[in-house]
Amino acid sequence: MRSLIALAALPAIAAVPAMAAEVQIPVTNPVVELTVMETVLADPDYATVGAGVTVRASTVSEALKQNAAQMRKVVDKLKSVGVAAKDIQTSNFNLNPQYQYRNDGQAPTFLGYEASNQVTVKLRNMDRIGETLDALANAGATNFFGPNFGLEKDEPAKAAGRKSAFNRAQAQATDYARMAGYTGLRLLEISETYAVSQPMPQSGAIVVTAAKAEDATPIEPGQVGTGVTVTVKFEMTR
Template sequence: MKSVLLAASALIATPALAANVDIAVQGPVVEITASETVQSEPDRATVGAGVTTRARTAVQAMRDNANKMDAVIGQLRGLGIAREDIQTSGVNLNAAFQYNNNNTPPVFQGYDVTNQVSVTLKDIAKIGATLDALVAAGANNINGPYFSRDDDKAQRGIARETAFKSAEEQARDYARMAGYTNLRLLSVEETLQRGVPIPFDVANQAAIRVTAAKVTPIEPGRVGTSVQLTAKYEMTR
C-alpha cells in the first residue's frame, strides 16, 4: 500500500510520544506511506479444541462436559504439550430449543455446554496427528490451525529496510518531477502491525478419522511479517 501527500509548507510538526517537535522547512514537503511484507516459514501453530455436550439439566450438562474435557486435556498432556501452552478460551452454557415453522411454541431440548481451549503447538510436523488424537479423545469442536512465528524480528527488520528505501525512492521521484534535486528527511513514523496468524480451515470436521495408515494432512505454507511506515521529506535544491 502506497500513498503520497505533497504540500508547500513553512513549518511541519511531527508528533512524538513525549513532545511535539517543530522543524522549520523552506521547500515543499512530500509525505510517503510505504509497506512491505516478508514471507517466511511458520514455526508454531495455534489450535482450538473443545467439547460440546447436551443434557436435560444444566448441572448434568456441566458434569458430562467436564468429564469429556478432562479426557481431551489429558490427551494433550499425554502428547507432550506443556500446561502453559493450553489455555481455556471459553466455557458457554445455553438452553437449547427446537423451533417449529407452524407457530407453535419452541420445544425445550436441554442445555448445551461448550468448553474450548486454545493450544499452542511448537512442533509443526505433529499438527495432523494432534488433531486426530484430540478427536479420538472426544473433542467435537476443532478450529485452526493458525500459523505464526515465535520470533519475527529478522523478517521485520528486512521489511522495515525495504519499506524505507521504497519511501525514499518515491519521494525522490516526486522531487525530480517538481524540479528539485535533493531531499531532507524530516520524520519517520512506523505503524505497528502485529503478525496475523493464517488459518488452515478444517471445514469438514467429520472427515477427520484416526487410522494407522493416514494422518490428517496439514500444509503450513508461509506467513507474512509486515511493516508500514510514513516518511516526510523536504524537497531541496
Template sequence: MKFFTASTFAAMATMTAAPALAATVEIASQGPVIELTVSENVTTSPDIVTIGAGVTTEARTAVEAMRQNSAEMRAVIDRIKSLGVDDKDIQTTGINLNARYDYNRQTQQQVFRGYQVSNRVSVKLREIDETGRVLDALVSAGATDLNGPSFSIEDDAAAKDEARKRAVTKAQERAKAYAGMLGYNGVKVLSISEVIRGSSPMPQMMMRAPAEESAEASAPVQPGQVSTGVNITIKFEMAGSGG
C-alpha cells in the same frame, strides 16, 4: 532466516512552502514538501500453529450436562498433554451452558429437550509437522469440534526490522526521484510515522465430527508462508536548487 518481499506504494505529493508539523514539534521547511506512504511485507515460514478443540455434550439436566462435559473435556486435555504440549500452551477460551428446545409443529410450542454444554480450548503447537497427528488424536480422545490451524511466527521482530528497512529505503529512493524530476539535488526527512501489521492469518480448516468418525490417516496440513510488515509515512523536504 530467508525473506521474500512484496511491496506496494501509495504516494501523495503536496508542493508547499508552509511549515511541516511532526507530532507537536514544528519544523520549518525551506523547499517543497512531499509525503510518501510505503507498505512493505516480508514473508517467511511459520514456526507456531494454533488450533482450537472443543467438546459439546447434552443431558436432561444442567448438572448432568456439565458433569458429562467436564469428564470428556478432561480426557481431551489429558490427551493434549500426553502429546508433549506444555500447560502454558493450553488455554480455555470458553464454556457455555444453554437450554435446548425442540419445536412441536402440531402444538406450535417449544418443547424442552435438555441442556447443552460446550467447552473449548486453544492449543499452541511448536512442532508444525505434528499438526495432523494432533488433530486426529484430539478427535479420538473425544473432541467434537475443531477449528484452525492458524499459523504464525513466535518472534517476528527480525521480519519487521527487514520490512522497516526496505520500506525506508524505497521511500527515500522515491522521494529523491521526485526531487530530481523537479530540479532539486536531494531530500531531507521532516517526519515519519509507522503502523505495524502482524502475521497475516491463513485460511482456516474447520471440522465438526463425532469421535467415532475420525479419519484413519492424519489430516493433511500445509503451513505455507505467513506475512508480516509495516506501513510507513515519511514527509520529505526537497533541498538544493529548484527547477
C-alpha cells in the same frame, strides 16, 4: 516565511517522557511526504486451533459432569503431547436447554441440556499439528476450529520489510524532487507501524478422526505475511 516540520520520535529516544518538548526542524524548500507499505512472507512458527467437547444429558448436573470428564481428557492429552499450560486457554463455555420445535402448533419437546466447552490452543510444533488434532479426536474432542497460523518471531521479516519500504519511499521522493527541479533530499521525519502476525478470528470447523502418525490429518501451513508501513517526510534540496 519558513514553515516548520515536527521530527518524529525515533525508536532510540522512545523513552523520552510524554511531556517532552517536540523538536522542530525549520525548512525552506518544498516537503514531500510518502507512506509505503511492504508485506514480507515467511513460514509461520505457530498455529492456533480451537478444540472442544459438546455433550447432551437429561439434567444440568449430568450434562456438566459428562462435559467436565470428557474435557479433562482433552486437556490432559494436550499436555501429554507437549503443549504447555500457558498455551491452553478456555475460550468458550455454554450450557443451554435443547428443544425440538414442531410445525403443527404443538408445544416443543424438551430434549435435554447441552454443555459445550472449548479451549484455544497454541501449537508450536509445526510438524505435528495434524497428529495432535487426531490425538484430540481420539481423546474425545468433538469440535474443532482453525487452524490459524502466525509468526511470533517476526523481527527478521519486519527488518526486511522496513528496509524495502524505506528504500521505495526514498526512491519515490527522489523522483518527485527531480521532477520539481531539485537534486537532493533531507530526511525530516520517519515513523513506522506494522501488523503483528497473529491468528485470525476462528471461523469454519474442521473434522478429524483418530489416525496413526503416518496417516495424520494433513495440515499445510503455507506462509504468513508481516506488514510494515513506513511514513517519511523529506525536504527537497539543491
